[in-house]
Amino acid sequence: MEAILTYFGALKPAALLRACPGGIAQGLIWGIMALGVFMTFRMLNIADMTVDGSFATGGAVCIMLVLSGWNPQAALLMSCLAGATAGMVTGLLHTMLGIPDILAGILTQISLYSINLNIMGKANQSVNVAKVSFYFTNNVRLLSRTILISALCCAAMIAIIHWYLGTQHGSALRATGANEKMARAQGINTNRMKVIGLALGDGLVGLSGGILSQFQGYADVNMGRGAIVIGLAAVIIGEVLGQAFLRKRFNLLLQLVFVVVGAIVYYLVYVFVIWLKFPADDMKLLTAVVVAVFLAVPYLKDHSKNSFRHLAKKNAKLQREEAPHA
Amino acid sequence: MLEIKNIYKTFNPGTINEKHALNGVNLTLNDGDFVTVIGGNGAGKSTMLNAVAGVWPVDSGMILMDGTDISGLSEHQRAPLLGRVFQDPMTGTAANMTIEENLALAERRGKPRGLRRGVTKAGRERYHELLKMLDLGLEDRLTVRVGLLSGGQRQALTLLMATLEKPKLLLLDEHTAALDPKTAHKVLHLTRRLVRDNGLTALMVTHNMKDALHYGNRTIMMNEGKILADIDSQSKTQLKVDDLLRLFERNSGAALDNDRMLLG
Numbered sequence: 001m002e003a004i005l006t007y008f009g010a011l012k013p014a015a016l017l018r019a020c021p022g023g024i025a026q027g028l029i030w031g032i033m034a035l036g037v038f039m040t041f042r043m044l045n046i047a048d049m050t051v052d053g054s055f056a057t058g059g060a061v062c063i064m065l066v067l068s069g070w071n072p073q074a075a076l077l078m079s080c081l082a083g084a085t086a087g088m089v090t091g092l093l094h095t096m097l098g099i100p101d102i103l104a105g106i107l108t109q110i111s112l113y114s115i116n117l118n119i120m121g122k123a124n125q126s127v128n129v130a131k132v133s134f135y136f137t138n139n140v141r142l143l144s145r146t147i148l149i150s151a152l153c154c155a156a157m158i159a160i161i162h163w164y165l166g167t168q169h170g171s172a173l174r175a176t177g178a179n180e181k182m183a184r185a186q187g188i189n190t191n192r193m194k195v196i197g198l199a200l201g202d203g204l205v206g207l208s209g210g211i212l213s214q215f216q217g218y219a220d221v222n223m224g225r226g227a228i229v230i231g232l233a234a235v236i237i238g239e240v241l242g243q244a245f246l247r248k249r250f251n252l253l254l255q256l257v258f259v260v261v262g263a264i265v266y267y268l269v270y271v272f273v274i275w276l277k278f279p280a281d282d283m284k285l286l287t288a289v290v291v292a293v294f295l296a297v298p299y300l301k302d303h304s305k306n307s308f309r310h311l312a313k314k315n316a317k318l319q320r321e322e323a324p325h326a
Numbered sequence: 327m328l329e330i331k332n333i334y335k336t337f338n339p340g341t342i343n344e345k346h347a348l349n350g351v352n353l354t355l356n357d358g359d360f361v362t363v364i365g366g367n368g369a370g371k372s373t374m375l376n377a378v379a380g381v382w383p384v385d386s387g388m389i390l391m392d393g394t395d396i397s398g399l400s401e402h403q404r405a406p407l408l409g410r411v412f413q414d415p416m417t418g419t420a421a422n423m424t425i426e427e428n429l430a431l432a433e434r435r436g437k438p439r440g441l442r443r444g445v446t447k448a449g450r451e452r453y454h455e456l457l458k459m460l461d462l463g464l465e466d467r468l469t470v471r472v473g474l475l476s477g478g479q480r481q482a483l484t485l486l487m488a489t490l491e492k493p494k495l496l497l498l499d500e501h502t503a504a505l506d507p508k509t510a511h512k513v514l515h516l517t518r519r520l521v522r523d524n525g526l527t528a529l530m531v532t533h534n535m536k537d538a539l540h541y542g543n544r545t546i547m548m549n550e551g552k553i554l555a556d557i558d559s560q561s562k563t564q565l566k567v568d569d570l571l572r573l574f575e576r577n578s579g580a581a582l583d584n585d586r587m588l589l590g
Contacts, residue, residue, distance in 0.1 A: 164441075168434055171423075171444035175431050178420035185379070185418070186487075187405030187435045 053112025058209025083206015238262030406436025409488030
């Protein structure tokens with residue numbers, strides 16, 4: 001009892017408030033990655049396992065280019081291109097060599113581990129943030145600026161993706177994910193669309209990795225580990241929240257917005273749990289639990305409405321009530 | 327216009343599941359032909375349509391369209407020439423896209439897909455008029471997801487999509503088999519009207535013998551991957567379902583034991 005009291009006594013509400021802006025910034029940055037996952041997972045209907053690798057590739061490319069004197073923003077562009085190339089490789093493995101999509105992603109991901117080590121020359125590389133001025137930085141004094149720029153970045157990406165998905169080309173991409181047979185019957189080269197879609201998705205993931213490496217001032221070969229789970233978490237948390245609050249008004253644009261909202265919510269939960277002094281080693285376990293809960297909620301909700309057991313109970317009761325009169 | 331020359335296709339060759347699906351099919355369609363295709367299960371009707379559509383390459387033989395061999399083109403490369411409607415109403419449309427988005431996709435068949443708007447204002451007005459013609463009340467539901475439509479509505483929409491960009495050849499693979507009789511009738515009527523109004527050439531697989539005789543100007547009968555009989559429009563008007571059954575028995579040397587065909 002005393003232990004619990006001292007535990008809660010040691011938690012400072014002010015510390016939680018102080019940690020929130022950092023969580024929001026991280027959520028916005030990972031939100032860009034989640035938008036990439038949305039492109040592949042929801043639009044193409046492929047669970048793209050490349051992202052764990054391409055996220056770190058984006059970070060590695062950005063840090064190494066900045067170290068060699070590149071402009072940080074130009075370096076981000078290269079992060080995006082590097083990610084897109086990785087996605088393209090997964091797409092080609094899948095479409096040209098007939099490797100199942102999930103396996104193709106895993107193959108690219110594992111090969112990227114070595115490639116990332118080669119890019120950086122060692123497991124991690126850092127930039128002296130005092131010497132380089134980044135738009136994205138976890139420096140507490142500049143955090144509000146970082147949040148603003150990240151939010152603008154997310155808004156721009158959402159606008160571009162929404163515009164693209166409404167074009168003839170973007171519609172063909174969606175058709176490929178929705179109904180491949182129909183897409184081919186309409187003359188769409190579905191293999192090419194898959195490669196393009198994976199490249200676009202992983203391009204966003206690479207960009208996000210680059211931004212995060214600037215934010216934290218270093219890139220690490222392990223920085224993308226579990227990224228796909230965080231991306232899926234953001235997509236699914238966003239969907240559950242969006243459907244709960246907006247119901248029929250939940251259109252494509254709002255779906256994209258809620259992907260980012262999902263990422264922010266995920267990081268706020270993360271901040272909260274860290275504040276509760278949850279051991280850092282167990283965070284991956286927690287991530288899995290959070291994703292499982294959000295995946296299960298819509299299913300269980302539907303199940304409670306459409307359940308054989310409830311129906312059996314209800315009808316048994318009805319029969320009992322009718323029996324005396326019979 | 328379509329010339330099928332001696333095509334063969336064997337599925338799972340060299341295995342216990344080996345199936346000689348097409349055994350030397352020869353067929354020539356003239357411009358404006360509306361041909362119905364009948365035959366028992368496994369006769370090769372759908373396989374022939376899939377061969378023309380390019381779902382997979384045939385083992386041997388040629389498929390000519392207006393004199394050009396298309397047998398080496400992949401499915402999406404042939405799509406500009408073909409309009410297709412499938413047996414399963416789910417197959418022809420993208421369920422989680424709206425009616426207008428599906429129509430816009432079909433309108434770009436055979437054209438490059440660029441970065442212009444998928445659904446335009448002018449397009450929307452066009453779709454409204456076309457859907458009005460279907461008389462299913464879909465014209466006011468352009469922004470509704472296709473997944474919410476009934477099977478009959480989806481087949482009607484797929485038909486419209488298949489003919490929106492006038493195809494050289496319309497392939498109908500038992501497109502009314504999954505519908506209730508009344509809806510099937512409606513969809514068949516619509517089919518005939520679209521074929522007539524657009525002056526299309528069509529190949530329609532059906533299990534319903536009455537429909538096979540009633541619609542189109544020619545009927546071909548298939549069995550074991552071959553064409554058994556080719557009935558022209560003149561003899562078609564005089565034939566009854568019983569005559570067809572007898573014709574089948576005589577040509578195949580076997581009685582027709584397919585319930586679905588007899589029921590038709």
